[in-house]
Amino acid sequence: MAEDVAEILGVPRAFVYELARRGDLPAVRIGERYIRFRLIAVEQWIVEHETTAQARRRA
Numbered sequence: 001m002a003e004d005v006a007e008i009l010g011v012p013r014a015f016v017y018e019l020a021r022r023g024d025l026p027a028v029r030i031g032e033r034y035i036r037f038r039l040i041a042v043e044q045w046i047v048e049h050e051t052t053a054q055a056r057r058r059a
Helices: 002-009 013-022 039-058
Strands: 028-030 034-036
Touching (some): 002 039
Antiparallel strands (some): 028 034
């Protein structure tokens, strides 16, 4: 699923994992090794960050 998120965001898969590790991107950790992403949470994250970016441009 990280590959799907990377494609949606237009970034490398490693960056998706980095965002998740930092807590910047919503993710579900399963044990110590696995990270999963809920599409609806990622889509909401995109909407929130689009709004933030647009507000910054207007200021």
